[in-house]
Amino acid sequence: MATGQIGGAQTAPPPAGEGAPKRSNKDFIGANPxxxxxxxxxxxxxxxxxxxxxxxxxxxxxxxxxxxxxxxKPFVGLQNYVDLFxxxxxxxDPFWQSxxxxxKFTLYSVPLLVVIPLLVALVLxxxxxxxxxxxxxxxxxxxxxxxxxxxxxxxxxxxxxxxxNYYLSQLGLRNDIPWTTALPWAWISLVGMTVWWxxxxxxxxxxxxxxxxxxxxxxxxxxxxxxxWQRFLNVTLPGLxxxxxxxxxxxxxxxxxxxxxxxxxxxxxxxxxxxVAIWLIVETGLRQFNMGAAAAMSYVLALFLMIVSVANFALxxxxxx
Amino acid sequence: xxQRRLSVRRLTRQEFLLLGMGAGAGLALAACGGGPQSNPAVxxxxxxxxxxxxxxxVELAFWNGFTGGDGPYMRELVEKFSAxxxxxxxxxxTIEWVDYYQKVPAAVRSGQGxxxxxxxxxxxxxxxxxxxxxxxxxxxxxxxxxxxxxATLVWQAGIYNNQRYGIPLDMHxxxxxxxxxxxxxxxxxxxNPPQTREDYEAALEEFxxxxxxxxWVSPFPFTGVLQWESLLFQFGGSLYNEDVTQxxxxxxxxxxxxxxxxxxxxxxxxxxxxxxDAEYVxxxxxxxxxxxxxxxxxxxxxxxxxxxxxxxxxxxxxSEKAVWSGSHNFVIMNQTPPDQNKQxxxxxxxxxxxxxxxxxxxxxxxxxRNSVRESQEFQTLEEQSQFAKQVPYVHFVPPVPGIGDVQPxxxxxxxxxAVLLKTEPKAALDDAASRANQLLEENRQKYQA
Numbered sequence: 130m131a132t133g134q135i136g137g138a139q140t141a142p143p144p145a146g147e148g149a150p151k152r153s154n155k156d157f158i159g160a161n162p163x164x165x166x167x168x169x170x171x172x173x174x175x176x177x178x179x180x181x182x183x184x185x186x187x188x189x190x191x192x193x194x195x196x197x198x199x200x201x202k203p204f205v206g207l208q209n210y211v212d213l214f215x216x217x218x219x220x221x222d223p224f225w226q227s228x229x230x231x232x233k234f235t236l237y238s239v240p241l242l243v244v245i246p247l248l249v250a251l252v253l254x255x256x257x258x259x260x261x262x263x264x265x266x267x268x269x270x271x272x273x274x275x276x277x278x279x280x281x282x283x284x285x286x287x288x289x290x291x292x293x294n295y296y297l298s299q300l301g302l303r304n305d306i307p308w309t310t311a312l313p314w315a316w317i318s319l320v321g322m323t324v325w326w327x328x329x330x331x332x333x334x335x336x337x338x339x340x341x342x343x344x345x346x347x348x349x350x351x352x353x354x355x356x357x358w359q360r361f362l363n364v365t366l367p368g369l370x371x372x373x374x375x376x377x378x379x380x381x382x383x384x385x386x387x388x389x390x391x392x393x394x395x396x397x398x399x400x401x402x403x404x405v406a407i408w409l410i411v412e413t414g415l416r417q418f419n420m421g422a423a424a425a426m427s428y429v430l431a432l433f434l435m436i437v438s439v440a441n442f443a444l445x446x447x448x449x450x
Numbered sequence: 451x452x453q454r455r456l457s458v459r460r461l462t463r464q465e466f467l468l469l470g471m472g473a474g475a476g477l478a479l480a481a482c483g484g485g486p487q488s489n490p491a492v493x494x495x496x497x498x499x500x501x502x503x504x505x506x507x508v509e510l511a512f513w514n515g516f517t518g519g520d521g522p523y524m525r526e527l528v529e530k531f532s533a534x535x536x537x538x539x540x541x542x543x544t545i546e547w548v549d550y551y552q553k554v555p556a557a558v559r560s561g562q563g564x565x566x567x568x569x570x571x572x573x574x575x576x577x578x579x580x581x582x583x584x585x586x587x588x589x590x591x592x593x594x595x596x597x598x599x600x601a602t603l604v605w606q607a608g609i610y611n612n613q614r615y616g617i618p619l620d621m622h623x624x625x626x627x628x629x630x631x632x633x634x635x636x637x638x639x640x641x642n643p644p645q646t647r648e649d650y651e652a653a654l655e656e657f658x659x660x661x662x663x664x665x666w667v668s669p670f671p672f673t674g675v676l677q678w679e680s681l682l683f684q685f686g687g688s689l690y691n692e693d694v695t696q697x698x699x700x701x702x703x704x705x706x707x708x709x710x711x712x713x714x715x716x717x718x719x720x721x722x723x724x725x726x727d728a729e730y731v732x733x734x735x736x737x738x739x740x741x742x743x744x745x746x747x748x749x750x751x752x753x754x755x756x757x758x759x760x761x762x763x764x765x766x767x768x769s770e771k772a773v774w775s776g777s778h779n780f781v782i783m784n785q786t787p788p789d790q791n792k793q794x795x796x797x798x799x800x801x802x803x804x805x806x807x808x809x810x811x812x813x814x815x816x817x818x819r820n821s822v823r824e825s826q827e828f829q830t831l832e833e834q835s836q837f838a839k840q841v842p843y844v845h846f847v848p849p850v851p852g853i854g855d856v857q858p859x860x861x862x863x864x865x866x867x868a869v870l871l872k873t874e875p876k877a878a879l880d881d882a883a884s885r886a887n888q889l890l891e892e893n894r895q896k897y898q899a
Contacts, residue, residue, distance in 0.1 A: 196896065198555055198580040219888045223859060289721055289728040290735070307723030310669065310870055396726055398669060400867040401859075415552055417855040418580075 191424035198418070209425035220413075220422050226401055227409040228430070230391075234405060235384040237320045242380045243373075246328045250335035251365075264336075268329035279393025282322045283309070286394065315395045315403050323390055327383070331376050338372030339365070374445045378438055385434055406430050503798045505791040507537040510799060511564035513554060515547035516813075519749035523813035531802055538795045540566075551854070554783070555582045561786045566796045571607035571616060571777040572847035572854060578610040579851035579897045583781040585613040589797045593804075601841050604777050604818045607849050616779025617800050618818035620810060622745045623775035623844050624673075624680050625837050626765055630758040632739040636660045643740070643762050650740070650765045654719045657739050664739040666729035667711050667720040669869035671862050673729060674711070676774045677742040678865050681707030683845045684768030689861075690886075694850045695894065697886035699861055700879035703768070708868050708875035710767060715869060723870060733759075744776075745837045748814040761833050763840045775844035777818065780804070816841065852893030860886040 166173070191209055193202045212218035253264050270278070285292050286308035298304030308318045342365065350360045366373075388407040391397060397404035406426070414423025516524050521544055528542045543564065545553060551573060557563040559582075569577060577583045586608075589595075597605045600618055608616035630640035636656040644650040650665075657664030668674035679689070687703025690696065698704075714720045720729075730747070732738035734754050742764060751759055764773050780800040782793060803810070807817035808827050816838045817823045829835050847853060864882035867873040873881075 194896065196580070198559060198582065199896065219885065219892060222885075283726075287725045287728055287731075288723050289725055290731050291725075305721070305723075307725075309725050310723040396670065398866055399870045399872050400863055412858070416548075416858075417852075418555075 187424045187427065190420050191428060193421045194419075195421040195424075196418040197420065205421065209421050210429070212422070213425060213429055220426070223401065223404075223409055224406075224426055224429075227404050227406040228433075230401075230403055231385055231387070231406040231430075233316065234319060234387050234391075234403075235381060237316055238323055238384045238387075239377070239380050241320065241324050242328060242331055242384070243377055245324060246331035246376075247335050247369075249328060249332045250339055251361075253332065253336060254339045267332055270326045271329040273326070275389030276393065278322060278326050279389055282318065282390075283394050286318050286322075309395045310398050312399060312402060315398065318394060319387075319390050319403065322394070323384075323387065331380065334372060334376055335369065338369045342368035370445065374441065378441050381437055381441070382434055385430070385437075503535075503538060503791075503795045505537065505794060507539070508789075508791050508795045510538060510540045510566055510792060510795055511543065512540050512566045512799070513543045513545060513550065513564040514568040515545055515550040516568075517544055517546050518746060519753075520746060520813040520815070523810060527803055527806055527809055530806075531799060534802075535798070538798065540799060555580060558582050558783050558785070563783045563785060565783060565785065565789075565792050566799060567781050567783055568619065568778050569616060569781050571604070571618075571779055571849050573849075574608060574616045574779060574781070575610045575849040575851040576854055577781070578613075578615045581784055583615050584784050584793075585615055586617055586780075586782060586797075586800075587614045589617060589800060590614050592797075593801050599820055600818050601820065601823075601844075603844060603846055607777055607846050608779055610849060610851075616781055617804060619778045619780055619804065619807060620815035620818050621775050621777045621841065621844060622815055623773045623837055623840050624676055624742055624744055624764055625761050625773075625840070626763065627733060627741040627743055627747070627751065627759055627761045629733060629736060629739045629741070630760060631736050632657065632662055632664075636662060636664075636739070640758075641760070643760065643765075645762065645765045647765065647767045650767065653740070654714075654717075658718060662739055663718065663720055663737070665714050665719045666724050666732055666738040666741070667714050667869050668724050668726070668729045669866040670726050671857075672727075673741075673743050674724075674869055675857075675862055675865045676744070678707055678711060678861075679774040679845070680742070680764055680772060681710060681767055683772030683774070684766060684770060686769055690848060690890070694848050694853065695890055697856075697860070697883040697890065699886075700876070700883035704879050705876045707768070708865065708879060711865075712868050712871070712875055715871065745816065745834065746814045748833045761836050763836065771840075771843045773840045773844055775840070775846060777846060778815070850893070851897040852889075855893070856886050856889045860889070 192206060193204050194209075195202050209220075212220045213224050215221055249267055253260060253267065273281075288294060288305065288307045288310060291308065293308065294304045294306060297306070306314055308314050346364045346368070347360055350364050355363065386407055387405055388411070391403045391405050392408055395403045397408070407430075410423050410426050410430070413426065414420045512528060514524065525542055528540050532538065532540050547570075551569075554563060554567060555577065563582075567583075569583070574583070578585075595617070599605075601621065604618040604621055608614050608618055626643060628640075628643040633640040633643070633653075636653070636659075638653055638656055644653045654664040667677070682689070682699060682704050685703035685706045687699065687701045687707065689699045691698050715722055729738055729741060730743065733741040733743075734751070734757055736757075748761070751757060763771075780803070782796050782800075785792070804819065807815075807819055807822045808825065811817050811822070811828055811831055811834055814834070816834060817828065822828060823838055823841070828838070847857075860882040861879070864873075864875075864878035868875045868878045
């Protein structure tokens with residue numbers, strides 16, 4: 130009853146001149162204008178407390194030289210932002226180097242994290258013995274915390290005493306690959322361990338998407354003489370479009386937020402090449418107590434992520450036409 | 451950390467959270483109002499700085515970063531103290547140092563901080579300037595502590611703005627650990643480790659001829675950067691100028707020191723690309739013969755079965771004897787609201803532990819007090835007294851506010867890049883120095899404001 134009315138009010142704009150839908154609309158809102166806000170209240174309270182206020186307050190902080198323990202928190206206007214775009218400033222080099230590191234990691238990891246889980250999901254969507262075991266096995270790493278994953282891989286990848294190099298030497302291959310201390314190996318390590326760690330999550334999302342594609346579409350395609358590859362291209366992929374968009378967007382955001390792996394496994398080495406943006410922000414804001422500069426960095430990073438997300442949505446929408 | 455959100459709707463939330471990053475902590479803390487500045491620092495007080503405490507029973511929270519083999523020793527001391535003092539109960543909390551210096555100021559600011567803590571001497575200036583810790587001149591006075599009771603450098607390091615903020619507990623310099631098994635293999639006298647540049651380099655050649663990489667060089671702060679600092683001092687250099695306004699670590703001394711380390715790698719005495727702690731693990735596994743590391747590793751090495759090792763002062767590679775050292779200091783936190791009884795009890799606690807520092811020495815430290823360091827009992831601690839030989843020429847990082855923020859983005863990076871053979875030593879150090887100068891200038895403005 131009530132839900133029916135809400136649904137009607139939201140999805141069907143009342144055609145002009147027709148009485149019935151309009152009345153139901155009016156009935157609901159007219160009854161008590163506060164009601165919709167009450168429904169929203171629980172989320173709204175959390176949203177305002179933990180999102181809206183920090184966002185505004187963070188911006189305010191970014192306009193100052195801000196150390197929460199020092200009496201002087203001089204207002205500097207947009208100086209923190211100007212610094213981020215002035216090559217001679219203290220923050221310019223580290224910031225853009227860390228943005229570059231974040232960009233590289235995102236660029237390397239996202240394609241793999243979009244494609245490999247899809248392949249895994251396609252396989253796990255088949256009927257075969259032990260399917261549940263494999264589903265669990267692929268998802269299992271994801272339940273581990275980043276500290277566990279980081280320390281585990283640090284042991285495995287240690288260039289001098291690690292197991293990976295040991296096994297490579299047993300196979301007669303080179304045994305001195307600097308997995309954590311030189312490029313490109315450090316990126317290969319970070320991307321590899323992240324794919325291993327998180328592919329199960331994307332695979333589960335894909336799997337749910339695959340199971341939502343109606344069987345009869347496949348049957349119809351098969352009747353039309355489509356082979357497996359054609360069925361994948363013309364039924365599976367279009368059916369997965371919304372899921373794919375979701376996976377791409379969250380994977381980009383997740384990769385751009387990478388911190389623990391680099392912090393634990395490569396420690397930013399070589400030099401600062403794998404020190405990613407989030408790390409620099411934490412370092413600047415919470416270790417060096419330069420909260421103004423750190424907040425400004427956060428806003429610039431967030432702006433980038435928003436642009437990328439919007440571009441993604443636009444791209445997918447374009448494809449729909 | 452990779453964060454995941456389960457629905458598209460929350461994606462926006464994720465972005466917003468990002469926006470607020472760095473602001474969240476500030477918000478939470480600022481909301482607590484009344485900071486250390488509005489808190490009249492309690493000094494002196496009744497009872498005279500720590501001789502005794504007669505008040506009602508209090509519980510003291512004591513935080514430190516003794517996460518290694520030293521933790522249990524400190525815990526034992528704390529328990530002994532609590533047992534001896536009916537009206538003071540001390541509970542100890544251990545947090546890794548890196549997090550410690552991040553958490554303590556926040557906790558103090560929000561009134562949830564500990565009563566007593568430990569800080570490294572180079573952190574005292576920063577935390578004094580930020581109102582995290584209180585002056586302790588009265589404690590030093592009441593206990594009759596004088597400069598002559600301590601090694602001069604240690605005593606001076608506790609002073610900021612003409613006030614004392616730290617009561618020195620110990621010193622922890624670098625030393626040279628040597629693997630006797632490997633020395634025998636290379637035909638060297640296992641009881642006569644190299645102490646001069648000539649002997650050191652000759653020994654390395656012997657190791658090399660037996661296929662042993664004798665002296666692994668780490669590109670990380672532990673242990674590479676500390677080794678480089680020691681060498682810098684040995685070549686007559688310093689990290690900063692006298693009033694810490696300019697970086698001087700890119701001097702000829704700094705370049706020479708770093709070049710010497712890089713040459714160890716280039717000449718095959720160390721693998722390229724040594725990972726974090728690999729040099730330490732290799733030493734324990736008879737793969738690294740001469741290992742520069744801190745006094746705090748003594749007990750860790752003692753626990754390794756079949757490891758036949760010894761330790762001596764670091765060899766003199768440069769023109770003078772010198773070595774890097776840190777120092778632990780007791781501090782009293784700036785509590786809101788201040789509790790006279792607790793502060794008094796904290797002073798008693800500090801005094802008591804300071805006198806027990808021979809027990810603490812067993813944890814792998816050199817006592818700051820001369821009387822303890824010169825005692826018969828300390829002389830019987832074989833490894834510790836080897837390290838103590840270096841006391842006359844140890845070097846500290848100056849306790850200037852904000853100094854801890856300079857290192858991670860400057861010479862830590864320079865040493866890393868040079869040892870990994872990415873950048874020439876001089877170019878790496880010059881680059882780091884110009885950045886350090888900017889940071890020092892920023893710090894000066896920040897802490898003057």
